[in-house]
Structures are given as structure tokens and as C-alpha cells.
Amino acid sequence: MPEMSGLEATAAIRGRENGGRRTPIIAMTARVLKGDREECLAAGMDDYVSKPLSPKALFQAIDAATSGPPRPSQEPLAVIGDGLVAHMGGDRALLRELAAIFLQDYPARLAAVRAAVGQRDPGALEAAVHALRGAAANFGADEAVAAAVRLETMARERNLGGVEAAFAELFGCMTRFTVELGGLA
Amino acid sequence: MKILLADDDRVLTTLLTGRLRPRGVEVVVAHDAMQALMSAMRSPPDAIVLDIQMPGGTGLEALRKLKTSTKTSSIPVIVLSGSGTKDTPREVTELGADEFLLKPVDPEALYQALCRATGQAPAPS
Numbered sequence: 207m208p209e210m211s212g213l214e215a216t217a218a219i220r221g222r223e224n225g226g227r228r229t230p231i232i233a234m235t236a237r238v239l240k241g242d243r244e245e246c247l248a249a250g251m252d253d254y255v256s257k258p259l260s261p262k263a264l265f266q267a268i269d270a271a272t273s274g275p276p277r278p279s280q281e282p283l284a285v286i287g288d289g290l291v292a293h294m295g296g297d298r299a300l301l302r303e304l305a306a307i308f309l310q311d312y313p314a315r316l317a318a319v320r321a322a323v324g325q326r327d328p329g330a331l332e333a334a335v336h337a338l339r340g341a342a343a344n345f346g347a348d349e350a351v352a353a354a355v356r357l358e359t360m361a362r363e364r365n366l367g368g369v370e371a372a373f374a375e376l377f378g379c380m381t382r383f384t385v386e387l388g389g390l391a
Numbered sequence: 392m393k394i395l396l397a398d399d400d401r402v403l404t405t406l407l408t409g410r411l412r413p414r415g416v417e418v419v420v421a422h423d424a425m426q427a428l429m430s431a432m433r434s435p436p437d438a439i440v441l442d443i444q445m446p447g448g449t450g451l452e453a454l455r456k457l458k459t460s461t462k463t464s465s466i467p468v469i470v471l472s473g474s475g476t477k478d479t480p481r482e483v484t485e486l487g488a489d490e491f492l493l494k495p496v497d498p499e500a501l502y503q504a505l506c507r508a509t510g511q512a513p514a515p516s
Binding site for chain 2: 293294295297300303304307308311333336337339340341343344345346358
């Protein structure tokens with residue numbers, strides 16, 4: 207889809223659920239490459255149907271996803287490290303200032319990562335992820351930093367297979383992190 | 392103590408400025424290597440904190456220039472990096488850096504490193 211891929215949209219939805227009720231998400235895709243299914247599941251989707259769509263397969267997938275007790279979303283994550291306020295010398299005003307700066311720069315930094323993923327440009331991707339990771343690491347943000355390291359490693363090793371799922375995962379982590387930061391700013 | 396802090400990450404420069412100032416450290420910030428070199432030449436600080444992974448890959452080049460120019464060669468330099476191989480500390484030491492700190496930077500660890508590099512006694516926190 208234009209604007210935002212389904213993987214990214216899923217990551218954003220999972221990010222906002224943050225441990226709350228989990229909305230079942232079923233991927234529909236015309237791509238039938240090996241690994242597509244794994245990519246969709248890794249990004250937090252529940253099932254996968256391929257196009258051209260068979261109504262029967264879709265209904266089965268919907269039934270499977272909505273039957274039984276609702277699945278919990280992933281555990282809520284304390285994305286901002288416990289030691290953060292101490293790291294700031296107990297200075298909450300400084301922490302708020304840092305959060306505001308991060309959130310100001312974040313859209314452009316994320317857009318640079320997304321563009322590099324879209325262009326399959328490992329050099330640009332490594333630089334863009336590095337900048338985003340560095341800024342997030344100042345807050346602890348271990349989960350987002352780990353996701354960024356995975357993407358950065360792919361870029362450095364010029365091995366972009368699965369890069370979209372890795373980006374979707376980073377996007378989900380960053381969404382959780384920025385929601386939490388927004389509460390501070 | 393007056394230091395020059397060269398890093399393109401505004402979150403980090405704001406964090407370090409906010410934490411070092413109460414310890415009596417005056418912080419001048421540069422957001423790229425060229426700005427850092429010009430600032431160091433114009434108004435030599437007591438120590439320089441230099442990120443070697445700024446965009447354009449100019450951090451190491453800046454370190455080389457700082458350590459070869461007569462105006463700045465005696466200023467201690469503490470190098471920061473977001474990643475590095477096991478050889479990075481040795482590489483930057485060979486270029487004349489006094490210390491190497493891996494990011495994320497603990498402000499207190501940086502303060503202690505600055506005191507070591509400038510021979511100043513740490514102020515109580």
C-alpha cells in the first residue's frame with residue numbers, strides 16, 4: 207500500500223496496544239515468495255492469506271483469528287530504562303527537555319530510515335539507523351536499540367533479506383518508546 | 392574547565408551540557424567536525440569531547456587535524472563512538488586521543504574522564 211506498508215501499520219498498531227487488547231491482523235498479499243509468511247508473523251500479524259483471494263480461505267482465517275479466548279498482546283514493556291531519571295541527575299526538567307528534542311528530530315530520522323529501506327540502500331540505511339539508535343540510546347530504550355542494532359547489522363553486512371520485517375519491528379518498538387516519551391515531554 | 396563537545400546528536404549534547412554545567416564545566420557545542428575544528432582553533436578549550444561517527448565520516452579526520460595542528464595538539468581529546476571494533480580504542484589512541492568512551496555516554500563517567508585528562512580534581516557531585 208502507498209504511504210505505509212502493512213508490516214509498518216501492524217507494528218504501529220501493536221505499538222499502541224502496548225500490552226492491551228490484541229486486535230487480530232490477517233495479511234493479504236499477492237507476493238508468494240518464500241519467507242513472506244514469516245515476515246508477516248514476525249511483524250506481529252496473526253495469519254496470512256494470498257491473493258487472488260479465496261473467500262473460503264479468508265473466512266477460515268478470520269474464524270481462526272477470532273475464535274477462542276482473545277490472545278493477549280505482548281507484555282507491556284517498560285521501554286525507558288529505570289535508571290533514566292538517575293542518569294539525568296534526578297533532573298526531571300532536563301529529561302523533559304531531552305524528550306522534546308528527541309520527538310522534534312524523530313520524524314525526519316524515521317523518514318530517512320524508511321526511505322533507505324524503500325531504496326534498498328545499505329549505506330544510507332546504516333547511517334540513518336545509526337543516528338536514530340544513538341539518540342534513543344540516551345534514554346535507555348533497550349528494546350528499540352536492540353531492534354535498531356539488528357537493522358544496522360543487516361545494512362553493514364549488505365544483507366537486506368527480511369529488511370522490511372526488521373524495519374517493522376523497529377517501528378513498533380520506536381512507536382512504544384515515543385508514546386512513553388510523549389508522556390514525559 | 393571549558394570543553395568543546397562535538398557531536399551531531401542533539402539529545403546527547405543537551406544531556407551532557409545539562410549534567411556537566413552544575414559541576415562547573417563550561418560546554419561549547421559543535422554539531423559537525425568542521426564546526427568543531429574552527430571552534431577549537433578560534434578559542435582553544437581545556438579538553439575536547441569528539442564523536443568519531445558524525446555524518447560524513449569526518450570525526451577521525453578531525454581528530455588527526457586536532458592532533459597535528461600546533462594550536463590544538465596539546466589539548467586532551469576524549470573520543471566517543473556509538474560502536475566500534477575491539478581495535479577502535481587502540482586506533483584512536485594512536486591518533487593521539489586520551490580516552491575512548493562507548494555510547495551511550497554516562498555523564499558521570501565522562502566527567503571523571505575529563506578530570507583525568509585535564510589533571511583537575513573532581514568537584515563533589
